[in-house]
Amino acid sequence: MRREGSAFQGLGVVMLKELSDHLTSIRFFVLELLVVLIALVTVYAAAQQIKDTTAEDPFLFLRLFTTSREPLPAFLFWLSLLVPVMAIGLAFDSVNGEYNRRTLSRILSQPIYRDALLFGKFLGGLVTLTIALIVLWLMVIGLGLLFVGIPPGGEEIARIFVFLAVTIVYAGVWLALSLLLSTLFRSAATAALVALGLWLFIYLLWPILAEVLAQAIVPPDPRYTALGLQTPGTVELQQILARLSPSTLFAEAVVALLDPTTRSLGPIYLSQLQGAVLGAPLPLSESMLIAWPQTVGMVATAILLFVIGYVVFQRQEVRA
Amino acid sequence: MSEDIVIEARGLTKTYGRAVAVDHISFSVGRGEIFGLLGPNGAGKTTTILMLLGLTDISGGEVRVLGFDPAREPLSVKRRVGYLPDTVGFYDQLTAADNLRYTARLIGFKKAEREKRIADALDQVGLSEFAEKRVGTFSRGMRQRLGLAEILMKGAQIAILDEPTSGLDPHATAELLAIIRGFKNEGVSVLLSSHLLERVQSVCDRVALFSGGHIALMGSVADLGREVLGGGYVVDIEADGAGLAERLALIPGVSGVEKTGIGKLRLHADRDVRPEVAAEVVAMQGRLKYLGVQEPSLDAIYTRYFETRPNEEMAMKEGARHAA
Numbered sequence: 001m002r003r004e005g006s007a008f009q010g011l012g013v014v015m016l017k018e019l020s021d022h023l024t025s026i027r028f029f030v031l032e033l034l035v036v037l038i039a040l041v042t043v044y045a046a047a048q049q050i051k052d053t054t055a056e057d058p059f060l061f062l063r064l065f066t067t068s069r070e071p072l073p074a075f076l077f078w079l080s081l082l083v084p085v086m087a088i089g090l091a092f093d094s095v096n097g098e099y100n101r102r103t104l105s106r107i108l109s110q111p112i113y114r115d116a117l118l119f120g121k122f123l124g125g126l127v128t129l130t131i132a133l134i135v136l137w138l139m140v141i142g143l144g145l146l147f148v149g150i151p152p153g154g155e156e157i158a159r160i161f162v163f164l165a166v167t168i169v170y171a172g173v174w175l176a177l178s179l180l181l182s183t184l185f186r187s188a189a190t191a192a193l194v195a196l197g198l199w200l201f202i203y204l205l206w207p208i209l210a211e212v213l214a215q216a217i218v219p220p221d222p223r224y225t226a227l228g229l230q231t232p233g234t235v236e237l238q239q240i241l242a243r244l245s246p247s248t249l250f251a252e253a254v255v256a257l258l259d260p261t262t263r264s265l266g267p268i269y270l271s272q273l274q275g276a277v278l279g280a281p282l283p284l285s286e287s288m289l290i291a292w293p294q295t296v297g298m299v300a301t302a303i304l305l306f307v308i309g310y311v312v313f314q315r316q317e318v319r320a
Numbered sequence: 321m322s323e324d325i326v327i328e329a330r331g332l333t334k335t336y337g338r339a340v341a342v343d344h345i346s347f348s349v350g351r352g353e354i355f356g357l358l359g360p361n362g363a364g365k366t367t368t369i370l371m372l373l374g375l376t377d378i379s380g381g382e383v384r385v386l387g388f389d390p391a392r393e394p395l396s397v398k399r400r401v402g403y404l405p406d407t408v409g410f411y412d413q414l415t416a417a418d419n420l421r422y423t424a425r426l427i428g429f430k431k432a433e434r435e436k437r438i439a440d441a442l443d444q445v446g447l448s449e450f451a452e453k454r455v456g457t458f459s460r461g462m463r464q465r466l467g468l469a470e471i472l473m474k475g476a477q478i479a480i481l482d483e484p485t486s487g488l489d490p491h492a493t494a495e496l497l498a499i500i501r502g503f504k505n506e507g508v509s510v511l512l513s514s515h516l517l518e519r520v521q522s523v524c525d526r527v528a529l530f531s532g533g534h535i536a537l538m539g540s541v542a543d544l545g546r547e548v549l550g551g552g553y554v555v556d557i558e559a560d561g562a563g564l565a566e567r568l569a570l571i572p573g574v575s576g577v578e579k580t581g582i583g584k585l586r587l588h589a590d591r592d593v594r595p596e597v598a599a600e601v602v603a604m605q606g607r608l609k610y611l612g613v614q615e616p617s618l619d620a621i622y623t624r625y626f627e628t629r630p631n632e633e634m635a636m637k638e639g640a641r642h643a644a
Contacts, residue, residue: 005395013425021413102409106467109373109403110426111395318375319366319406 003113010112011120018124022090023131031086032132036139038078043140045069047147058281061152062159062258064144075140076258080250081203083167086132087174088195090125093188094179095313100188105318118313122179122306129171137164158284163257166295170250172302174199180309183316206245214238239266243294246301253294256287265290324351326478326509327372331381334367341367343533344381349478349511354504356520357513358618359530365513366406368530369482372511373403386477399427402471406482408463412456416447416466419455423470441473445499461492468499479503481512485519497523517618529622537625545616548625554614555587556580557597561606571596583609 022028049069050060057063068074095118098104108114137160145151152160178195185191214237221231242248252265260281282290327349334342342364349355357365370376372383374390374397383389388396410419417438424434442448445465450458458466464484471479484500485493500523503510514520521527521541529537529544537544546552552575557568560583568587569577576588587593594611601608 004393009395009428010426013422017422101411102405102407103411105370105375105405106403106408106410106470107423107426108375109398109401109405110423111399111428112426113394317370319370 005111005113007113007115008119010110010116011123014112014117014120015123015127018094018121019127022124022128027089028128028132031082031089032135035078035082035086035132035136038082039075039136039140040143042068042072042075042078043143044147045072046075047144050148058153059156059159059260060148060150061141061144061156062260064140064148065160065163066258076254079167080170080247080254083129083133083171084174084199084203084247085196087125087129087171088178088192088199090128091121091175091178092182092192092195094121094125095182096186096188096191097182099186108318114314115310118179118183118310122175125175125179126168126172129175130168133164133167133171137161155284159257159260159287162284162288162291163254166250166253166257166291166298169295169298169302170246173246173298173305176302176305176309180305180312183309183313202245203247207242207248210238210241210245213241236266243297246298249294249297249301253291253298256291256294260284260287262287262290265294325349326351327355327383327385327511329368329372329381329383332368332371332378332383333380334364334371334376335379340533342371345528345533345535346381347528347535347538349509351509352504352507353525354500354510354512354523356524356527357511357530358515358517358520358527358622359536360515363530364533365530366482369403369480369511369513372480373398373401400476401478401480402474402476404464404467404471404479404481404484407460407487408467410455410458410463410466413454415452415454416442416458416469417451419466420470420473424473427474437473437475438469441469444472444502445469446495459492461488461495464488464492464496465499468496471503476508478509478511481510483514484512485514485516493519517622521618527618529618529625531626537621541616541618541621544618544621548621552588552590553592555589555593555597556610556612556614557585557587557601557608558583558610559585559601559606559608561601561604564601564604564606567600567604568597571600 043064046064046067046069049067050063065075065079068077093100095104098107107117141152141160177198178191181191181195181198182188185194214234218231218233218237220234224231243252256262256265260283261279263282325348327347329348330346331344332342332346333340333344345364345368347355357368359365367376371378372385372390374394378391385397386400388400390397410416411422414422420438420441421434424438429437439448439451442451445468447462447465447469450462455463455466468479468481468484479500481500484496488496497520500510500512512520512524524541526538526540527544528535537548539547565577565579565585568574568585571589571593573591573593574587574589578586578588580586587597592613594613598608598611
């Protein structure tokens with residue numbers, strides 16, 4: 001059975017409404033302020049560290065993102081921590097909020113499909129996050145210029161913007177998760193708590209669990225242990241498990257992009273090192289190739305989460 | 321389908337798992353008619369409305385709204401039908417006009433037309449001076465009126481109102497009912513649901529009384545009154561004059577006369593006998609102080625109907641449960 005009309009009718013209207021709601025909300029202002037402050041502090045600290053220690057580096061500018069100065073973690077650490085919080089903060093009440101304000105049935109009685117409402121909400125959130133991240137990136141680059149005093153090269157700029165794109169994808173994963181939870185739970189507080197719980201689990205607990213599980217399933221071989229080496233089977237399983245988490249995927253993709261000397265994200269075998277000049281940087285296209293599977297994995301996760309939310313939303317009763 | 325039928329439902333059914341919410345109901349609403357779906361909460365009124373709008377799946381039966389099938393052509397239906405949900409919500413942080421602007425954009429009105437329609441609609445429901453006030457400050461009655469303004473702005477051919485008067489004070493109810501009557505004057509058909517029978521009886525041309533997913537009774541209030549209350553008119557008279565009761569009893573169609581007080585009489589008749597009564601009193605040179613016919617009340621009809629058929633009602637519910 002074919003439905004009449006386009007599923008996207010009203011999509012732009014919903015998106016713009018969500019965007020304007022987000023950009024004028026106090027919630028967004030607080031989150032953005034937090035991120036900007038952290039960027040300011042970490043970039044300043046990184047610049048000091050770079051001045052003190054690094055003599056010469058062709059990718060000096062990229063180090064702004066990854067260098068830390070005790071006791072403060074690097075900008076990258078904060079980013080992977082705060083992007084999920086921003087995404088959750090924007091979307092945890094987007095569908096159940098419409099129920100609770102009793103606006104949902106009124107909006108859905110207008111000539112649009114539910115598709116447009118849900119997708120519009122997702123796009124509105126994503127555009128909001130994109131704007132916030134672009135502002136942040138430009139700020140970091142500007143601050144870097146001020147603090148370090150060396151302009152970034154062309155390839156560095158390219159890497160920084162590919163990094164931005166990957167960060168937006170990562171934000172999309174958390175946005176889709178948050179939107180799904182806001183569809184599943186009628187109470188916004190429950191949705192927010194579950195989202196934060198999942199975030200803590202994925203971010204803090206899962207890497208440890210992955211290691212424990214891998215060792216339980218494939219016990220380390222004593223022969224390797226005796227030599228002070230890790231068992232390949234265990235390490236591989238641990239990596240597979242860890243990569244189920246979007247945070248791991250994001251971290252790996254970013255390492256490949258921001259550190260041009262990264263040649264592989266998994267265990268390296270001797271055969272792969274033949275003819276390699278260790279420590280020599282790879283061109284951007286090669287780095288992107290290394291980060292590609294991780295990025296596609298994140299896109300797929302976001303799509304999967306959105307589709308589950310979409311199916312749940314389509315089957316939901318509109319009466320409050 | 322006739323040109324004058326705007327909503328037609330035949331055997332409309334909605335089941336949730338084993339529970340039957342709406343059980344094979346059939347009704348039709350004519351152009352410019354105000355049709356009331358009345359009944360207690362949980363009788364299936366809102367579910368019926370959501371099926372008409374294509375907002376919930378139809379389990380069985382057929383429905384046509386302005387000739388469109390809401391399940392297959394929901395956009396065509398929703399473009400022409402305005403809906404005021406039970407306790408309608410708006411975006412509190414936006415102004416009344418901005419709330420309507422959002423809806424107008426969703427409908428797809430161009431900017432110039434949008435502004436004109438919004439101004440006209442707000443004017444019609446008496447909210448013009450509150451157009452730039454945030455809805456968060458609105459009373460319940462104002463929100464309901466804003467909901468009606470949305471339907472007016474949409475230029476809907478049918479207005480579907482779910483419990484429009486619930487929770488409103490008498491003054492706000494009267495205002496709202498006046499606006500609903502205004503719909504009729506503009507040729508807009510109205511389908512309204514309510515559990516407050518006497519409030520809406522005055523505006524409805526025809527009503528359908530819901531009970532347990534069925535339509536128990538359908539027709540105009542007067543017809544239902546005759547059908548259920550054992551027919552007949554009740555005429556109250558206050559007049560003086562000796563032997564008046566005896567003379568009035570002789571009027572054709574009068575089946576009984578009772579004294580309800582000093583100089584007060586109540587006639588039971590099978591038609592409206594007020595003209596004859598007036599003539600009799602005047603002929604006796606009596607003084608007529610009061611003459612009125614009791615309108616049948618929906619409350620009385622409803623109570624009487626279910627008083628007389630409690631067993632049948634139970635049996636229907638049982639049957640529905642078994643059928644499911």
